[in-house]
Amino acid sequence: MTGPSISRRGLLLGAVGLAGMAATGGTWAALPATATAAEGRVLAGSDAVRRVEQARLARGTGRRVRASVTPAPVEVDLGGRVVRTWAYGDQVPGRPLRCTAGDLLDVDVHNRLPEPTTVHWHGLRLRNDMDGVPHLTQPVIPPGETMRYSFVAPDPGTYWFHPHVGMQRERGLFAPLIIDDPREAGDYDVEFVVVLDDWIDGAAGTPDEVLSELRNGDMEASYKVPVQAGQIEDRSASWDYHQTAEMTNTPAGQTLCVRLT
Numbered sequence: 123m124t125g126p127s128i129s130r131r132g133l134l135l136g137a138v139g140l141a142g143m144a145a146t147g148g149t150w151a152a153l154p155a156t157a158t159a160a161e162g163r164v165l166a167g168s169d170a171v172r173r174v175e176q177a178r179l180a181r182g183t184g185r186r187v188r189a190s191v192t193p194a195p196v197e198v199d200l201g202g203r204v205v206r207t208w209a210y211g212d213q214v215p216g217r218p219l220r221c222t223a224g225d226l227l228d229v230d231v232h233n234r235l236p237e238p239t240t241v242h243w244h245g246l247r248l249r250n251d252m253d254g255v256p257h258l259t260q261p262v263i264p265p266g267e268t269m270r271y272s273f274v275a276p277d278p279g280t281y282w283f284h285p286h287v288g289m290q291r292e293r294g295l296f297a298p299l300i301i302d303d304p305r306e307a308g309d310y311d312v313e314f315v316v317v318l319d320d321w322i323d324g325a326a327g328t329p330d331e332v333l334s335e336l337r338n339g340d341m342e343a344s345y346k347v348p349v350q351a352g353q354i355e356d357r358s359a360s361w362d363y364h365q366t367a368e369m370t371n372t373p374a375g376q377t378l379c380v381r382l383t
């Protein structure tokens with residue numbers, strides 16, 4: 123992006139216009155004049171993007187990894203407490219997606235939620251039109267429909283993915299994305315993938331209800347007063363945790379790999 127006269131607003135309009143075009147098969151005529159004057163702008167369909175993506179593919183492994191995720195309403199057991207929530211598949215967190223750096227990742231997202239969704243691949247360097255920001259980098263995925271996300275996974279690491287629509291992420295819609303390093307031996311005996319989350323859904327209403335309470339200033343008085351030192355009650359002794367058998371029974375002397383998201 124070199125044009126010094128492009129305002130942020132102009133850039134946003136251009137991106138929305140592109141999403142509209144992808145959805146309808148070509149509506150450039152309906153776009154504002156600022157969006158049609160695309161001189162100097164890099165859009166998802168630009169040659170510059172095609173060149174970068176081809177170079178990424180050429181540097182990659184040549185492998186294509188296919189996966190699918192299904193955001194849907196589910197009932198989950200949070201360690202003794204069963205709640206209705208939304209999740210990827212039938213568990214919270216969703217099953218990890220995994221590939222090697224340089225792989226082409228094709229993920230079909232089947233939206234079984236009662237509202238539109240998208241998927242954002244948190245922390246990944248990837249092409250803008252796969253970044254999952256609704257109405258900005260892509261049209262939403264309506265209920266009952268499927269979208270394929272397709273991109274080269276550029277950098278090894280432990281990431282996660284989640285929707286970028288409303289409060290969906292504050293339900294159970296998140297899962298790890300692990301991109302292995304082809305140059306790393308990975309010579310550990312056991313690997314744990316740990317996902318940390320502060321849970322709301324079903325414990326204190328839905329996340330949307332909590333947000334509207336916050337907006338209306340209707341929170342209980344106890345939440346309005348900042349917590350003072352010494353006022354925190356430790357109730358962790360009564361908590362119930364899910365722990366896998368591997369986690370509690372790892373033999374001494376083994377090498378562990380712990381991935382945190």
Ligand SMILES: [Cu+2]
Nearest residue numbers: 242244245284
């Ligand atoms: Cu994110």
